[in-house]
Amino acid sequence: xxxxxxxxxxxxxxxxxxxxxxxxxxxxxxxxxxxxxxxxxxxxxxxxxxxxxxxxxxxxxxxxxxxxxxxxxxxxxxxxxxxxxxxxxxxxxxxxxxxxxxxxxxxxxxxxxxxxxxxxxxxxxxxxxxxxxxxxxxxxxxxxxxxxxxxxxxxxxxxxxxxxxxxxxxxxxxxxxxxxxxxxxxxxxxxxxxxxxxxxxxxxxxxxxxxxxxxxxxxxxxxxxxxxxxxxxx
Amino acid sequence: xxxxxxxxxxxxxxxxxxxxxxxxxxxxxxxxxxxxxxxxxxxxxxxxxxxxxxxxxxxxxxxxxxxxxxxxxxxxxxxxxxxxxxxxxxxxxxxxxxxxxxxxxxxxxxxxxxxxxxxxxxxxxxxxxxxxxxxxxxxxxxxxxxxxxxxxxxxxxxxxxxxxxxxxxxxxxxxxxxxxxxxxxxxxxxxxxxxxxxxxxxxxxxxxxxxxxxxxxxxxxxxxxxxxxxxxxxxxxxxxxxxxxxxxxxxxxxxxxxxxxxxxxxxxxxxxxxxxxxxxxxxxxxxxxxxxxxxxxxxxxxxxxxxxxxxxxxxxxxxxxxxxxxxxxxxxxxxxxxxxxxxxxxxxxxxxxxxxxxxxxxxxxxxxxxxxxxxxxxxxxxxxxxxxxxxxxxxxxxxxxxxxxxxxxxxxxxxxxxxxxxxxxxxxxxxxxxxxxxxxxxxxxxxxxxxxxxxxxxxxxxxxxxxxxxxxxxxxxxxxxxxxxxxxxxxxxxxxxxxxxxxxxxxxxxxxxxxxxxxxxxxxxxxxxxxxxxxxxxxxxxxxxxxxxxxxxxxxxxxxxxxxxxxxxxxxxxxxxxxxxxxxxxxxxxxxxxxxxxxxxxxxxxxxxxxx
Numbered sequence: 001x002x003x004x005x006x007x008x009x010x011x012x013x014x015x016x017x018x019x020x021x022x023x024x025x026x027x028x029x030x031x032x033x034x035x036x037x038x039x040x041x042x043x044x045x046x047x048x049x050x051x052x053x054x055x056x057x058x059x060x061x062x063x064x065x066x067x068x069x070x071x072x073x074x075x076x077x078x079x080x081x082x083x084x085x086x087x088x089x090x091x092x093x094x095x096x097x098x099x100x101x102x103x104x105x106x107x108x109x110x111x112x113x114x115x116x117x118x119x120x121x122x123x124x125x126x127x128x129x130x131x132x133x134x135x136x137x138x139x140x141x142x143x144x145x146x147x148x149x150x151x152x153x154x155x156x157x158x159x160x161x162x163x164x165x166x167x168x169x170x171x172x173x174x175x176x177x178x179x180x181x182x183x184x185x186x187x188x189x190x191x192x193x194x195x196x197x198x199x200x201x202x203x204x205x206x207x208x209x210x211x212x213x214x215x216x217x218x219x220x221x222x223x224x225x226x227x228x229x230x231x232x233x234x
Numbered sequence: 235x236x237x238x239x240x241x242x243x244x245x246x247x248x249x250x251x252x253x254x255x256x257x258x259x260x261x262x263x264x265x266x267x268x269x270x271x272x273x274x275x276x277x278x279x280x281x282x283x284x285x286x287x288x289x290x291x292x293x294x295x296x297x298x299x300x301x302x303x304x305x306x307x308x309x310x311x312x313x314x315x316x317x318x319x320x321x322x323x324x325x326x327x328x329x330x331x332x333x334x335x336x337x338x339x340x341x342x343x344x345x346x347x348x349x350x351x352x353x354x355x356x357x358x359x360x361x362x363x364x365x366x367x368x369x370x371x372x373x374x375x376x377x378x379x380x381x382x383x384x385x386x387x388x389x390x391x392x393x394x395x396x397x398x399x400x401x402x403x404x405x406x407x408x409x410x411x412x413x414x415x416x417x418x419x420x421x422x423x424x425x426x427x428x429x430x431x432x433x434x435x436x437x438x439x440x441x442x443x444x445x446x447x448x449x450x451x452x453x454x455x456x457x458x459x460x461x462x463x464x465x466x467x468x469x470x471x472x473x474x475x476x477x478x479x480x481x482x483x484x485x486x487x488x489x490x491x492x493x494x495x496x497x498x499x500x501x502x503x504x505x506x507x508x509x510x511x512x513x514x515x516x517x518x519x520x521x522x523x524x525x526x527x528x529x530x531x532x533x534x535x536x537x538x539x540x541x542x543x544x545x546x547x548x549x550x551x552x553x554x555x556x557x558x559x560x561x562x563x564x565x566x567x568x569x570x571x572x573x574x575x576x577x578x579x580x581x582x583x584x585x586x587x588x589x590x591x592x593x594x595x596x597x598x599x600x601x602x603x604x605x606x607x608x609x610x611x612x613x614x615x616x617x618x619x620x621x622x623x624x625x626x627x628x629x630x631x632x633x634x635x636x637x638x639x640x641x642x643x644x645x646x647x648x649x650x651x652x653x654x655x656x657x658x659x660x661x662x663x664x665x666x667x668x669x670x671x672x673x674x675x676x677x678x679x680x681x682x683x684x685x686x687x688x689x690x691x692x693x694x695x696x697x698x699x700x701x702x703x704x705x706x707x708x709x710x711x712x713x714x715x716x717x718x719x720x721x722x723x724x725x726x727x728x729x730x731x732x733x734x735x736x737x738x739x740x741x742x743x744x745x746x747x748x749x750x751x752x753x754x755x756x757x758x759x760x761x762x763x764x765x766x767x768x769x770x771x772x773x774x775x776x777x778x779x780x781x782x783x784x785x786x787x788x789x790x791x792x793x794x795x796x797x798x799x800x801x802x803x804x805x806x807x808x809x810x811x812x813x814x815x816x817x818x819x820x821x822x823x824x825x826x827x828x829x830x831x832x833x834x835x836x837x838x839x840x841x842x843x844x845x846x
Contacts, residue, residue, distance in 0.1 A: 023462045023812070024271045026454040032375040035455055036447045039481065043443060046485035048533075054493065054525055058504065062520045149501035149517065157520055160502035164493070201378040202278045 037212045041219045048223050050228055051168065055161045057234075060200045067153035072141070073232055087232050090133045091224065094173075097126030101214045108192070108210040116210065117187035123217065124180035127173050134170050138163070162231065169227055172220045179213055244577055265834035267460040267811050275372045275456070277803055289385075291377035292802045293448075296384050297363030298694065303384075304354040311346035312761050314339040323754025325736045333735040334422040337406030340733060341423075342398075344409025345667055348537060349438060350391055352679055356544040357442070357480065360686065361449050361473045363694070367792035368470050370458025372803045374448040379566050382412050383448070386441025393434040400426035408733060410534070413505035414518070414527050417498040420511075429498060432491040439484045439491075449477045458791075460812030464568065465831070465846050467790045467816045468561065471568050472547020475575040476540045482579070483536035490529040496691060497521070527589055531582035539578040541675050543571055545682040546613055549638050551816070552685050553617055553786045556627045556632040557624035558827055560817035560844065561615045570609035570616075587658045597654040603653035605618070607646070625820060625827070630704030631786075634685030637712045638678050645674025648723065663733070666726025669719045677715045684711065684767065691771070692785050693792060697778030703770040707763065714760030721749045789830045790816035816845035 007017055013061055019028050027035055036207040059066055070083035077085065104119035141162075151159040186192065186205065195204040257423050280286040290296060318339050321331045331339075360379065366373050374380045397404040406422030407415060415421050416428050423431075453466070453474045466474075493504040497518075505526040506518035546567075554561045561567060583591065583599040591829040618638055628631060648670040652658045661667065684707070691699050730737070737746065784793040796806040810832045824841035835843075 008700075021462060021464070023268060023460050023465075024455075024457050028271070030455070032451050032455050034371065035451050036376065039450055040443070040447055043481040043485060046482050047489055050486050050489035050529060052506065054489065054529065057522060057525050058520075061522055064520060148496065149503070155520060156503055160496065160504060164496060168492075201376075203276055203378070 017149055031206075031208050033208060033212050034215070035123060037215045041215065044219065046094055048169075048226070051165050052226060055165060055230065058157045058161055058210055059155075062155040062157050064155040066155050067151065067158050067231055069234070072146075072153055073137075073159075084232060086133060086137055087228065090130055090137075091127050091228055092219050093133070094130045094224055097123045097130070101125065101217045104213045105214045108187070108207045111193065111207070113187060113190060113193065117184050119185060120180055120184040120210070126178050127177040127180060127217075131173055131177065134166060134173075138166075165227060165231070169220070169223060172223070176213075176217050176220055180217070183210060257628070262755070265813065265836050267813065270459055270809075275375075277373055278377060279802060283342050289381055291373070291381050293362045293366050293374045293377065293380060294694075294800065294802075296380055297359050297361070300354055300358030300362055300387065301360075303388055303391055304351050304359055307346050307394075308351035308355070310395070311343050311351055312764070314343040314346070316758060316761055317756040318343065318448045319754040321735065323751045334403070334406060336350050336735045337408070337733075338404045338422050340426070341406050341409055341411075341431075342394075342404050345435075346394070347676065348409065348541070350394065352541040352675075353442075353480070353537070355683060356386060356679070357449065357473060357477055357542060358384065358445060360469070360544060360548065361477070362445070363690070364469060364792060365449055365452050365473060366456075367795070367800060367804060368403050368467050368790055369453055369456065370791050370805070370812065371452055371456040372805060372809070375451045375456050376448050378447045383441045386437055386444065390434045390437035390441060393430055393437060397423065397427050397430035400430065402427055405431045410527075410530060411494070411684075412530075413494055413497065413523055414507065417506075418496065418509070418511065418516075429495065432495045432498075435497075436488055436491045439488045442480060442484060446477045446481050449473060458809045458812060460825070462846075464565065465812060465815045468547040468550040468564070468567055468571070469544070469790075470547065470685045471571050472544040472550075473651075475571050476543040478539050479536040479543070479575050479578060483533045483540070485533075486529045487533035490526055490533070493529075494526065496726070513731035524586075524591060527586050531585045534580075534585060535582040536575075538579045538671075538675050540596055541572060541679050543575060545638070545679040546571060548686050549635050549682045550613075550617065550620075551790065552631050552682075552689055553620055553635045554817050554819065555689070555786050556629060556635070557621055557626045558819045559592070559624040560815075560819055562619040562765065563612075564815065564817060564846075566612060567616055570613050572607060573609045575759075577602060577609075581606060581623055584653055584658070588662050589830050593655075600653055604650065607650055607653075610646060614639065614646070629688075630699070630701055630708055631685045631689045632643060633708045633712075634681045634688065635704065638681035638685065639709065640679040641673050641681060641712075641715070645670055645672075645678060649674055661726055663731055664726035665722040665730050665732055668732050669722035669726060671721075672719050677719065680715075681712070684708075687767075689786065690792075691774070692781030692798075694799055695775055695778070696781055697774050698781050698785060699770050699774045699778060703766055707770065710763035710766065711760060714756050714763060717756035718753050721753055725749060784830075787826075787828050788816075789818055789828050791831055794830055794832055814843060818843050 010018060020026055022028075033126050049161045071081070073087060074081040074083040075085040076082075100122045104123060105120060107115040138158050141159075146159045146162075148163050150156050186196075187210070189196075191205045192207045192209070195206065197204055278291050280290060280292070285291075290299075317328070317331055318336060320328050321336050359590075362374070365371075376793060402423050402425050404423045404507070405411065405416060405427040407424075407428065411428070411431065417424055421428075453470060457466075496502045496506055497506055501517060503518045503521040505523050506516075506521040507523060508519040509516045550561050550567060580602045581599055583595050584603045587596050587599075617635075648666065652661060652667065652670055688699050688704055691697070725746055728745060781798065783798050786793070791810060792800075792809060795801075795804055811834075812831050813834050814829065814831055816831050818824075818841075819836075820827045821829055821841045821843050824838050824843075829838055829841060829843065
């Protein structure tokens with residue numbers, strides 16, 4: 001933003017109403033892409049909310065008992081069933097990748113190309129690990145006979161909702177991972193420093209794109225926290 | 235600044251601080267507008283035919299593409315309605331219309347008209363064309379995403395149309411697609427038909443999300459200098475609020491589509507209870523059909539306002555321009571649009587009074603439904619007060635606006651009947667409901683669309699439409715639509731149920747048969763009279779009267795581009811600077827009866843304009 005008049009805007013509620021009442025932009029100094037991501041995430045929140053509310057409705061109204069989640073999701077280590085072990089590791093990896101993403105944004109704005117690129121790559125690898133562990137968990141459940149349409153441990157809706165919602169979330173993570181790999185390549189190549197034009201959009205690249213991707217990544221993590229709570233702790 | 239400072243009428247006694255700013259000297263002070271915050275938008279200019287007209291990133295071309303595609307699907311929907319009416323008016327006259335086909339026509343007509351025609355036309359068509367022009371932007375903020383949005387919509391339409399040609403034909407579950415029947419054998423199109431419908435809807439939602447993000451962010455973040463939110467034309471407010479609703483309502487549709495697709499293809503039981511079919515217990519069990527209804531109507535009710543709010547906004551502008559008067563209660567209109575939008579998320583279960591949900595729910599949803607009547611009535615009063623003692627030009631556009639107000643009031647009043655649980659239960663699933671929603675969200679928005687086409691055709695093509703043909707078109711459409719839907723209220727009162735293929739020997743037949751024949755004939759005439767409209771458009775494209783700049787003497791920005799029709803980038807060298815709202819018509823003290831949004835205060839120093 002070239003304009004200095006944006007430096008000394010009043011804060012708080014007064015500042016917000018003043019911004020809303022002003023011309024040109026409602027969110028002063030916020031790039032278009034960032035607003036877009038926030039509004040998209042709001043819309044996406046409604047998608048996940050609909051999924052989770054449907055899950056609550058399905059779980060509370062089913063006639064067959066819901067399976068005991070701490071048994072179904074437990075992992076056998078040396079013959080001892082440890083509940084939530086795999087999920088704890090998955091959640092830890094995903095939350096850690098949020099941390100590396102936040103650092104990548106910081107180094108990006110500092111134009112520290114190397115650090116930024118490595119941290120994005122670390123985030124991507126964290127996401128990939130998460131997806132890999134999720135694939136492991138899916139295959140374990142499938143081996144035990146859980147299917148979207150049936151479930152040997154209790155209500156058949158368990159399988160349906162579990163595969164659908166974690167699958168939808170896993171798709172989000174996978175899309176994020178793909179973009180993280182692309183972005184780490186772009187950072188290492190210096191696209192954001194040179195303002196290289198995008199292959200599809202033909203618009204100039206800017207480091208703000210990393211923050212926008214970061215917003216998406218943090219959102220995916222946040223959604224996971226809710227899925228974790230509702231599926232594994234309930 | 236001191237727009238309302240008037241040297242002639244308020245000499246020295248005026249004490250406001252504004253005097254000091256303007257009396258300090260040059261006219262530049264009262265014309266002050268904040269400097270530009272944003273750098274010039276980087277635009278991709280197409281060079282070849284493909285990048286200019288097919289995979290085009292110019293919002294205006296995308297708007298026309300959306301418009302034409304939506305009109306094409308709308309014509310398919312119209313033909314389907316003829317086939318339905320033929321069966322209802324003259325049962326078994328056409329041997330080709332069997333019960334299965336009849337239900338397929340009902341379903342496809344409903345879904346096409348609501349989603350692929352009206353939503354796409356208002357938001358994709360008018361939204362794309364008008365938003366950048368009316369807020370003073372060079373284009374949408376993400377032109378590439380905007381282009382992808384249209385092609386997603388195009389693919390969604392292709393998938394929808396493909397369902398006519400698959401084995402079993404399109405789905406015949408009714409446009410609400412209620413499970414379990416939508417995906418069980420016995421319902422027409424319960425295999426490929428329903429799957430293609432669900433896929434098509436999902437694609438539509440994805441495509442619309444891309445477009446919707448563009449509309450919202452262009453309005454929020456890409457307005458020109460001086461364009462505050464409260465100086466935007468009401469058209470933009472309507473489209474903005476409708477898009478915001480769509481961004482929050484379509485997720486519910488997407489989720490219900492995904493879940494039903496899984497029920498159909500993987501045999502999950504999200505919406506499927508235990509079912510015995512032909513003496514055989516199906517593998518489904520434990521799901522909740524009412525959950526689908528909640529998800530569907532959480533989308534479905536805001537969808538009504540996604541169609542209605544742009545119509546409200548556009549009609550306000552058309553009335554104001556063609557009655558040469560400012561819109562009465564602009565701020566009230568804005569807050570009414572926003573309020574209706576917010577309330578529309580709390581009324582969905584009034585579509586489900588007979589679904590067997592808890593009666594207390596009905597009580598709550600009846601209350602919220604009736605509360606919506608308050609802002610809606612405010613808007614109707616404001617339109618009428620705008621017309622009161624105005625300098626009305628009785629042209630085609632104005633006729634369509636008046637037609638809108640009449641149909642909308644009619645449909646709105648029957649909505650109050652249906653919003654009450656006790657009245658709704660006997661009327662539910664009768665032709666009264668059909669009459670209600672066709673009046674309020676079929677004919678009323680259509681009136682606006684047609685009025686808007688007559689109004690903006692000169693802008694898009696540079697030529698006027700024929701007024702004479704336009705007036706014929708209006709009277710055929712308006713009187714014809716009333717002949718169709720007014721008798722349906724009566725049919726509903728005597729209890730004729732909707733969605734019945736034929737009445738056979740039921741007691742309704744004697745009194746309903748003549749009326750059904752009349753309605754069918756009227757429907758055919760109204761449908762064919764649209765050929766006048768199409769003829770008018772096609773002929774006027776080449777031999778219409780050249781429109782020149784600003785033929786309606788309107789104030790809003792879209793008429794003030796350096797070239798008409800506007801070129802790519804809209805504004806030539808410099809972006810326009812805005813000094814006022816778009817409703818300064820017949821201002822006392824002004825030389826002409828309109829002051830455009832770009833006219834600086836110093837040029838109309840003696841005019842008593844509203845401070846906006």
